[in-house]
Amino acid sequence: MERYGTNYLEERKLIKRWSGPIPALLNLLFTLIVFYATWWFFHDPRGVMRMYTPNVGYMYTCWWLIVMIWIVYLFNFWPFKRKWLENTHPLTKGLVLCAFSFGVLYVMINGFFEGILGNFGLAYFNPDQLVKLPGITEFFAVEYSCLAILMFAAIAAWISPAWVIAMEEEPWSKLPQPAKGFSLFICTFFLSTIVYFVTMHPHMGILYHPWQSFTSIAPPYWEGFADTVSGNFHMAWIMCCTVVVWLLETIWQRYPFNLIRNPWLRRIATFFGIIVIAFAMHFFLYFVQELTWGEAIRGTRRAFAPDWRWLHVAEMAIFFLVPALFLNFYCGNWPRKFSMPVNVLIRTVITLVAAVTLYIMYYKTSHLFLGTQKGFSHPQQFPMIPLIWLVNIWLANNWFMDNWPGWKMVPKTVEEIEADHVARQAEIDDVRWSPSLGAGLGMGVLAGVAFYAITIYALPGLYAAIDILK
Amino acid sequence: MSIDKKEVKRRDFLKGAATGVGVGVFAAMGMYSYSDARKELFPQKERKKKDIGVCKSIHVTNISETSWFDNATLIGDIKKSGGLLVNQYDYNWPPFGNGQGLGKGSYKDGMAKIKEFLPDRLDEAWDVILENCIHPDNPGGYSCLIEMEEMDGNKRKFLLDTGWSYKWMDECFKREGIDTMLRNKEIEALFISHEHFDHYWGLPVTLQYDPEITIYIPEGFYEEGLQYIKDCGHKGEVHVVKNGLFEVAPGFATYVFPVPIICRVYGEQSLYFNIAGKGLVSVTGCCHQGIIRFAETAYQEIAYENDNFHGIYGGLHISPFEDWDPKYDDLVISLGKYGFERIGCNHCTGVLCAKKFINAGYPVVEGTAQFRSKDTAYLGNGDTITFG
Numbered sequence: 001m002e003r004y005g006t007n008y009l010e011e012r013k014l015i016k017r018w019s020g021p022i023p024a025l026l027n028l029l030f031t032l033i034v035f036y037a038t039w040w041f042f043h044d045p046r047g048v049m050r051m052y053t054p055n056v057g058y059m060y061t062c063w064w065l066i067v068m069i070w071i072v073y074l075f076n077f078w079p080f081k082r083k084w085l086e087n088t089h090p091l092t093k094g095l096v097l098c099a100f101s102f103g104v105l106y107v108m109i110n111g112f113f114e115g116i117l118g119n120f121g122l123a124y125f126n127p128d129q130l131v132k133l134p135g136i137t138e139f140f141a142v143e144y145s146c147l148a149i150l151m152f153a154a155i156a157a158w159i160s161p162a163w164v165i166a167m168e169e170e171p172w173s174k175l176p177q178p179a180k181g182f183s184l185f186i187c188t189f190f191l192s193t194i195v196y197f198v199t200m201h202p203h204m205g206i207l208y209h210p211w212q213s214f215t216s217i218a219p220p221y222w223e224g225f226a227d228t229v230s231g232n233f234h235m236a237w238i239m240c241c242t243v244v245v246w247l248l249e250t251i252w253q254r255y256p257f258n259l260i261r262n263p264w265l266r267r268i269a270t271f272f273g274i275i276v277i278a279f280a281m282h283f284f285l286y287f288v289q290e291l292t293w294g295e296a297i298r299g300t301r302r303a304f305a306p307d308w309r310w311l312h313v314a315e316m317a318i319f320f321l322v323p324a325l326f327l328n329f330y331c332g333n334w335p336r337k338f339s340m341p342v343n344v345l346i347r348t349v350i351t352l353v354a355a356v357t358l359y360i361m362y363y364k365t366s367h368l369f370l371g372t373q374k375g376f377s378h379p380q381q382f383p384m385i386p387l388i389w390l391v392n393i394w395l396a397n398n399w400f401m402d403n404w405p406g407w408k409m410v411p412k413t414v415e416e417i418e419a420d421h422v423a424r425q426a427e428i429d430d431v432r433w434s435p436s437l438g439a440g441l442g443m444g445v446l447a448g449v450a451f452y453a454i455t456i457y458a459l460p461g462l463y464a465a466i467d468i469l470k
Numbered sequence: 471m472s473i474d475k476k477e478v479k480r481r482d483f484l485k486g487a488a489t490g491v492g493v494g495v496f497a498a499m500g501m502y503s504y505s506d507a508r509k510e511l512f513p514q515k516e517r518k519k520k521d522i523g524v525c526k527s528i529h530v531t532n533i534s535e536t537s538w539f540d541n542a543t544l545i546g547d548i549k550k551s552g553g554l555l556v557n558q559y560d561y562n563w564p565p566f567g568n569g570q571g572l573g574k575g576s577y578k579d580g581m582a583k584i585k586e587f588l589p590d591r592l593d594e595a596w597d598v599i600l601e602n603c604i605h606p607d608n609p610g611g612y613s614c615l616i617e618m619e620e621m622d623g624n625k626r627k628f629l630l631d632t633g634w635s636y637k638w639m640d641e642c643f644k645r646e647g648i649d650t651m652l653r654n655k656e657i658e659a660l661f662i663s664h665e666h667f668d669h670y671w672g673l674p675v676t677l678q679y680d681p682e683i684t685i686y687i688p689e690g691f692y693e694e695g696l697q698y699i700k701d702c703g704h705k706g707e708v709h710v711v712k713n714g715l716f717e718v719a720p721g722f723a724t725y726v727f728p729v730p731i732i733c734r735v736y737g738e739q740s741l742y743f744n745i746a747g748k749g750l751v752s753v754t755g756c757c758h759q760g761i762i763r764f765a766e767t768a769y770q771e772i773a774y775e776n777d778n779f780h781g782i783y784g785g786l787h788i789s790p791f792e793d794w795d796p797k798y799d800d801l802v803i804s805l806g807k808y809g810f811e812r813i814g815c816n817h818c819t820g821v822l823c824a825k826k827f828i829n830a831g832y833p834v835v836e837g838t839a840q841f842r843s844k845d846t847a848y849l850g851n852g853d854t855i856t857f858g
């Protein structure tokens with residue numbers, strides 16, 4: 001029976017064409033060139049399409065991400081046949097699959113959201129409908145509808161992969177493709193719609209004057225808690241969820257949830273664990289800003305406004321995704337030689353340090369080459385767009401092109417696949433309860449809390465010492 | 471055997487510890503970071519309460535608040551030139567046109583065509599502008615006259631900003647008698663809030679009547695902006711006001727905010743007046759720093775009568791293009807907390823925002839919608855307001 005790309009990613013063996021760091025550096029160079037060329041063509045305010053308005057470019061960036069996730073994680077490359085995936089040149093594969101993903105994206109945005117929902121359901125999904133509102137300019141009609149459409153993609157970018165990673169595709173894991181893909185797609189699309197309506201719909205409802213209180217809840221229910229009526233509060237935790245899903249899937253190897261032996265307990269714990277970890281991150285990244293820039297003041301603009309602070313939480317979260325994916329895709333998820341918990345901790349520390357470094361570098365230099373403006377909270381400064389765009393290119397390089405040109409792909413043999421499973425189970429079995437482990441756990445928790453306390457104590461001084469914008 | 475056992479114990483301890491660190495960090499992050507307890511870590515700032523003196527009253531005349539007449543035209547120009555990040559001198563807008571079309575202008579080319587006519591022969595300059603600039607009839611400008619009465623009854627006059635279109639601003643100056651006041655040297659100084667086209671490019675309209683007037687500009691002007699003062703034939707003093715507080719007269723101070731602004735502009739200067747028995751009045755050009763930040767800065771920095779925020783005049787830069795965002799609702803909701811007693815807003819506040827203020831029950835002083843101002847929801851061209 002045709003398997004399409006079922007388990008394709010784990011059943012392929014990526015072989016370095018050169019030893020040492022050359023493949024990683026080569027791929028970094030290759031993807032950065034593609035990044036900059038496509039950035040200039042599509043997004044740059046000085047370039048060709050100038051989609052960095054910013055919401056137009058942001059919408060396409062988010063949608064490309066979710067469509068790739070759907071193709072690979074939900075549909076396992078269906079309708080592309082396994083033979084084709086294994087035997088086609090990576091460059092051809094990359095071009096065909098990217099073109100396919102753009103086609104899907106176009107149908108979703110123009111056909112589904114603007115065409116169907118925007119014309120027959122909710123006016124704000126279609127700029128042509130929105131522009132009929134007295135006083136609104138075309139520019140902002142487009143910005144508003146792009147925001148609504150992109151938020152849907154942001155939500156799905158968390159829920160769709162979470163269902164595969166946490167819920168382990170259940171209860172449809174045994175179905176052949178495309179039945180499995182459509183089941184997962186419909187289920188996660190439905191959940192994303194619910195999340196959309198209780199998070200972003202009230203945000204859209206208060207864009208109108210007067211507030212559309214009879215069709216969306218206004219003022220939104222989160223106002224008191226988040227200190228703003230803006231939906232950026234939700235954008236922030238949803239982005240954190242997306243980032244946590246991918247951290248869990250890559251550098252954390254689904255640890256520690258994979259220790260739970262009861263399957264349904266494990267799945268549910270993982271699904272909600274992602275949300276809990278994301279909220280911890282969400283609150284912490286907001287607190288970080290209060291510690292460095294001072295308390296937010298509601299009603300101010302930009303850097304002091306709570307709505308922008310929440311947006312910046314989402315932006316900061318994305319800075320963690322970039323090094324984690326690099327470590328996983330191009331550095332073989334280094335290190336692997338210790339026990340799983342130790343490996344995970346080391347990778348997390350590397351990711352943390354790299355994310356902070358990237359953040360500092362980004363704000364120091366990006367305005368010199370991206371066509372954006374200097375400063376944290378300039379209205380035209382949206383680091384999520386270039387960073388997710390880069391992540392997209394890495395995903396395409398890894399998923400669609402098997403890490404070409406630094407690597408080449410050979411399918412694993414049945415024995416190799418079996419050996420992988422044994423090794424993975426051994427890693428899990430290696431973490432077993434013992435009094436020493438218990439003692440370590442206790443000490444670790446204390447150390448973790450101490451680390452947190454020291455961080456928040458030292459942060460204001462550290463930040464002042466670095467002075468990113470000077 | 472015992473060495474092996476020790477090694478196993480050590481490894482188990484490490485596994486536990488590595489896991490524990492993660493659990494501890496995330497637990498602490500989740501439980502403490504957004505709790506009320508965190509607020510104890512915020513530094514308590516001491517209010518400086520700098521004494522800037524008091525004045526009896528101010529009377530503001532709105533010379534013009536209509537910076538441009540058609541939103542769609544202006545936004546269209548900006549979009550086609552490459553967006554909100556483009557240098558304002560490159561748009562090819564009046565007066566700096568070189569005839570090359572949208573987004574292809576420069577200060578140098580534009581100035582070369584009009585320099586010989588500045589500042590006295592603005593009619594001739596206008597003819598050149600009509601030929602070389604994009605949409606020459608869309609610009610208006612922002613400018614107001616402030617008459618301040620000191621405690622001893624002495625009256626002093628200041629201009630805030632000088633508008634944009636030479637033609638429109640000259641009409642407005644004549645309508646309000648500013649031309650005569652300038653000729654008679656009744657106006658002490660011209661304060662420029664920021665370098666934006668709609669506040670600053672009408673400079674020769676002021677200078678044709680009084681080329682010796684003292685000018686105060688905020689720190690952060692670009693090279694072209696500084697050159698413009700010279701090229702307009704200014705003969706008086708120019709003061710570059712540094713970021714922070716600057717005391718002008720008893721009861722009158724300005725404050726410069728280092729904010730990055732769209733169309734490549736940096737920094738804005740806004741005005742504080744301390745009115746005897748009433749409280750603080752804010753007078754702003756665009757207020758790109760945000761009215762709440764302006765009020766919070768006053769709270770931290772200066773002392774004012776009754777510790778009370780009394781009034782506002784000017785642009786609040788909320789929805790200049792009549793766009794909306796829930797964060798503006800945050801502003802509408804929170805402005806009430808500051809207790810301003812008279813709000814005379816206009817210009818880049820946006821009509822929509824003024825209407826939301828009125829709906830929220832704020833004391834917005836309505837206007838007469840004359841001389842091409844669009845709505846009575848706020849103070850229009852030719853309207854006046856008195857504080858004190």
Ligand SMILES: [Fe+2]
Nearest residue numbers: 537668756818
């Ligand atoms: Fe303005």
Ligand SMILES: [Fe+2]
Nearest residue numbers: 664666756758
């Ligand atoms: Fe302005």
